[in-house]
Amino acid sequence: MRVDYPTLARTIAALTGGEDDHVALMATVACEVHHADDRFDWTGFYRVVAPDLMKIGPYQGGHGCLVIPFSRGVCGAAARSREVQLVADVEAFPGHIACSSATRSEIVLPVFDPNGDLIAVFDIDSNQPDAFDMKDAEALSAILAAVFARPGTLAA
Ligand code: SME
DSSP: OOOOHHHHHHHHHHHHTTOOOHHHHHHHHHHHHHTTOTTOSEEEEEEEEETTEEEEEEEESSOOOSEEETTSHHHHHHHHHTSOEEESOGGGSTTOOOSSTTOOEEEEEEEEOTTSOEEEEEEEEESSTTOOOHHHHHHHHHHHHHHHSSTTOOOO
16 A cells, blocks of 8 residues: 555544644554555654653554664664655665664654754654655655644643
């Protein structure tokens, strides 16, 4: 199954409208995105919990590592750069953190709050090589902004 991003965005908007709790929002986004496309084998968030440190948040798929500093992995690169990381071959990415030996490609997107502060990264792993493209990056970035950067979702 291949994701239909306009439908996915509408579904997530309907499910999360009016909600400002980050755990509830992340759990819903991880669930809906994960089940939207057969390419997505691990889907989840790493939350910024301290300067230069992330801890795992809501996810779907096999167990993920619990703690990722900004200095490590594809997630750390997304957090440091504040830019989407599109990795066609994880074995070619220096410092890739392999939570599963089956992972072949990965996309990691920064997640910002309404103030533009980084609150998390959103990580999708695929067991297929070169599974992600700019359409995924643009559509997922728009969904994350609609959920987490809209007014009213600032964490208390
Ligand atoms: N591959 C990620 C780590 C998270 S696991 O894939 C769920 C990274 O290199 O940052």
